[in-house]
Amino acid sequence: MNLRDGDAVPDPAPKPVPDSAPEPALEPAPEPVPESAPESVREPGLVPASVSEHAGSPAGSPAGSPVGVTASNGHGDGAVPGGPSDVGHAQRLHPFTFVVGAVRELIALIAAGATGLLVGGMSTAFHFTLVGLAFGLAFHVADWMTFTYVLYGDRIELRRALIGRSVKSIPRDRIRGVDISASPPHRILGLAAVDIDAGADGGEGTLNAVSRHEADRLRRVLLARDAPAPPRRVLARMRRRWYVYAPLSGAYLLTPFALAGSLLGTLYNLGDDLGLITRERVEGVGHDLVGLPTALVVALAILVLIAMPVMSVIVFTLFNWDFTVHERDGSLVAERGLLTRRSVSLERRRLRGVELADNPFERAAGVTRLGALITGLGDAAHRGRLLPAAPRPVAEALAARVVGTVPGPLTRHPPAARGRRVARAVALPLGLAALALVAGQPWVAAGFAAFAGPAVLLGLDRYRQLGHVTDGERLSVRSGSLRRRQVVVEHGAVVGWRIRRTLFQRRLGLATLFAAVGAGEGGYSAADMSEADAVSLAAGITPAWVTPFLEPPPDR
Amino acid sequence: MRCGHDLGDEGDGDGGDGGGAGPPRLRPPENRVSPRAVAHWAIEYLLLWGLAFGLALGVATWVGDSGWDDMPGWLTGRVGWLPYVVGAAGLLMVTVAPVWRYRVHRWEVSADVVYTRTGWFSREWLLVPVSRIQTVDTEQGWIERMLGLATIEVNTASHTGSSEVSGLPVDVATRLAEDLAHRAHDLRDDAT
Numbered sequence: 001m002n003l004r005d006g007d008a009v010p011d012p013a014p015k016p017v018p019d020s021a022p023e024p025a026l027e028p029a030p031e032p033v034p035e036s037a038p039e040s041v042r043e044p045g046l047v048p049a050s051v052s053e054h055a056g057s058p059a060g061s062p063a064g065s066p067v068g069v070t071a072s073n074g075h076g077d078g079a080v081p082g083g084p085s086d087v088g089h090a091q092r093l094h095p096f097t098f099v100v101g102a103v104r105e106l107i108a109l110i111a112a113g114a115t116g117l118l119v120g121g122m123s124t125a126f127h128f129t130l131v132g133l134a135f136g137l138a139f140h141v142a143d144w145m146t147f148t149y150v151l152y153g154d155r156i157e158l159r160r161a162l163i164g165r166s167v168k169s170i171p172r173d174r175i176r177g178v179d180i181s182a183s184p185p186h187r188i189l190g191l192a193a194v195d196i197d198a199g200a201d202g203g204e205g206t207l208n209a210v211s212r213h214e215a216d217r218l219r220r221v222l223l224a225r226d227a228p229a230p231p232r233r234v235l236a237r238m239r240r241r242w243y244v245y246a247p248l249s250g251a252y253l254l255t256p257f258a259l260a261g262s263l264l265g266t267l268y269n270l271g272d273d274l275g276l277i278t279r280e281r282v283e284g285v286g287h288d289l290v291g292l293p294t295a296l297v298v299a300l301a302i303l304v305l306i307a308m309p310v311m312s313v314i315v316f317t318l319f320n321w322d323f324t325v326h327e328r329d330g331s332l333v334a335e336r337g338l339l340t341r342r343s344v345s346l347e348r349r350r351l352r353g354v355e356l357a358d359n360p361f362e363r364a365a366g367v368t369r370l371g372a373l374i375t376g377l378g379d380a381a382h383r384g385r386l387l388p389a390a391p392r393p394v395a396e397a398l399a400a401r402v403v404g405t406v407p408g409p410l411t412r413h414p415p416a417a418r419g420r421r422v423a424r425a426v427a428l429p430l431g432l433a434a435l436a437l438v439a440g441q442p443w444v445a446a447g448f449a450a451f452a453g454p455a456v457l458l459g460l461d462r463y464r465q466l467g468h469v470t471d472g473e474r475l476s477v478r479s480g481s482l483r484r485r486q487v488v489v490e491h492g493a494v495v496g497w498r499i500r501r502t503l504f505q506r507r508l509g510l511a512t513l514f515a516a517v518g519a520g521e522g523g524y525s526a527a528d529m530s531e532a533d534a535v536s537l538a539a540g541i542t543p544a545w546v547t548p549f550l551e552p553p554p555d556r
Numbered sequence: 557m558r559c560g561h562d563l564g565d566e567g568d569g570d571g572g573d574g575g576g577a578g579p580p581r582l583r584p585p586e587n588r589v590s591p592r593a594v595a596h597w598a599i600e601y602l603l604l605w606g607l608a609f610g611l612a613l614g615v616a617t618w619v620g621d622s623g624w625d626d627m628p629g630w631l632t633g634r635v636g637w638l639p640y641v642v643g644a645a646g647l648l649m650v651t652v653a654p655v656w657r658y659r660v661h662r663w664e665v666s667a668d669v670v671y672t673r674t675g676w677f678s679r680e681w682l683l684v685p686v687s688r689i690q691t692v693d694t695e696q697g698w699i700e701r702m703l704g705l706a707t708i709e710v711n712t713a714s715h716t717g718s719s720e721v722s723g724l725p726v727d728v729a730t731r732l733a734e735d736l737a738h739r740a741h742d743l744r745d746d747a748t
Contacts, residue, residue, distance in 0.1 A: 496682065496716070498681070516715075535580045
């Protein structure tokens with residue numbers, strides 16, 4: 001029995017009441033803010049941004065259009081900013097689209113053609129390359145000619161008629177984000193690619209290349225933003241010296257290897273195709289490598305070790321150059337990237353909380369990463385990022401502006417939890433050691449057992465990091481050591497409670513409390529709280545749901 | 557119930573907040589599932605562990621017959637135990653787990669919350685407010701059809717916040733599902 005799809009309804013109350021107050025899902029639009037009002041008036045306030053946003057844009061009342069106001073129930077809002085003439089008018093992508101689309105193929109084909117010329121003169125291979133090139137260009141031109149997009153009051157349609165016909169229709173009230181990105185060829189031509197994300201049930205659409213102006217206009221229109229010059233306030237911006245934090249997070253340290261690997265692979269394939277790589281040569285290289293003096297090998301290793309952090313800073317900078325978070329109407333917009341500039345809009349009314357993550361190195365340096373928990377956001381790990389690396393106070397300040405002050409200090413969990421964390425940490429190495437012992441491999445067993453020492457330390461730290469707190473409006477839970485995460489969620493975002501107690505937990509009087517949240521990973525846990533704490537925390541946040549089921553002891 | 561009030565402010569007690577009215581506890585939900593659920597779980601476990609036992613037996617005879625030299629001696633010597641271990645574990649599961657589960661599994665639907673307790677070795681208490689329910693499904697597997705039972709699934713926007721009550725008599729499950737669906741529709745707010 002399908003009641004109703006949760007995302008189908010544009011939710012008129014961005015700050016849901018924690019209690020289950022009956023509330024009509026489809027409300028007639030509130031009084032429109034006078035459209036002629038100066039931007040500064042309409043700009044959402046700092047913390048209760050939702051209020052003015054609420055009034056300003058339930059599903060896109062366009063500038064000066066009475067139709068849009070009366071009929072703005074999420075489906076029927078009639079007109080589109082930029083004039084009603086835009087509605088239903090089929091538009092093509094930018095004429096240079098095929099250039100952008102063909103650039104990659106062009107480079108590959110030109111390279112192949114040039115080598116063909118070098119190796120075999122005007123050989124057949126070269127002619128094939130030319131023909132391929134012509135076909136590629138013709139395909140892109142034909143694709144451009146047959147692809148159109150049409151903006152309607154309630155949906156955008158992407159029509160493709162190259163081979164067969166397809167019409168993809170994306171309802172505008174399902175659109176959760178419009179990402180604009182520009183690769184180097186895009187930038188040279190003054191273009192941008194627009195990605196429309198409508199969540200799981202609306203699908204996705206991509207406009208490969210439109211002018212930057214059109215991209216901005218589309219984003220504004222599709223996210224139901226009015227006014228040509230949207231108010232924009234910068235909430236946070238990367239500082240230069242923060243790029244140096246890159247080596248602290250493990251992921252970027254490994255990028256040099258990934259790069260070197262793919263480079264070698266490409267070279268090998270290319271060489272193989274051209275017949276430059278023979279068995280003798282490979283063996284020769286192998287012999288040369290083995291024959292290298294030890295000193296040289298050590299020097300190379302040191303060079304790689306030095307290169308790793310440097311490369312990681314470079315790669316990190318490429319991806320996150322000038323990382324800026326600003327606020328525009330009801331959205332948070334995160335922009336980043338040096339070569340490919342990427343911007344992601346996150347709707348504020350879908351924001352349920354934030355996540356602060358760090359690892360032990362980052363903790364030692366006082367650095368943390370900030371991410372947003374957004375309802376129905378695909379690829380949230382990348383797209384929900386609000387700060388890739390920043391000093392903790394900065395991240396907390398941004399969190400405070402996005403969801404509200406990070407509550408603290410955290411309540412620690414009872415000492416009984418410590419034993420459980422340690423036991424779980426050492427279980428793996430000791431178990432493996434026991435297996436090895438049974439198998440008659442005492443040395444292997446000793447090796448595994450040696451890991452138990454560090455595992456104890458890890459378990460102790462995992463216990464130290466456990467914590468939970470609420471400040472009356474937001475709940476915060478923290479766990480993990482190698483990847484520590486502190487999650488802050490609004491009380492209203494909690495959609496259920498789950499309390500888990502294993503046999504061992506029951507004996508120790510512990511319980512793990514999961515707050516179910518319809519965003520991020522769907523649930524966040526406070527592991528090994530005392531049983532009473534778990535129940536009273538839930539009861540304190542949503543008394544109406546929990547108190548009817550409480551009883552004086554004893555339970556069992 | 558009354559102790560719920562002084563627990564209203566949360567998270568201040570740390571472990572031993574034994575003072576006052578005593579620590580707050582959740583009472584068990586009111587309704588048990590149907591006793592036929594014991595049979596359902598027993599059949600399920602029997603099939604599963606029967607399969608595992610068969611596999612173990614197969615592996616043991618196969619390894620014993622093959623007489624490989626490159627297998628370590630400690631493994632070939634002991635592989636004969638495998639079916640016995642699996643069989644004993646299966647027997648324990650089939651006899652103990654269903655009854656244990658029946659004692660733990662309970663459910664209750666109050667005015668605006670679906671409250672369930674499930675599990676056996678590890679127990680879970682789940683509170684799902686009706687206002688956050690997105691879909692309610694009833695399901696019947698073939699064993700359940702034989703026994704006249706049904707499972708009801710209450711889904712919210714979050715997997716963690718979605719509950720499942722198995723072992724309900726069919727008529728109860730159907731009525732409950734319809735009732736919940738109606739009420740969820742009326743109460744729904746869009747916090748997802």
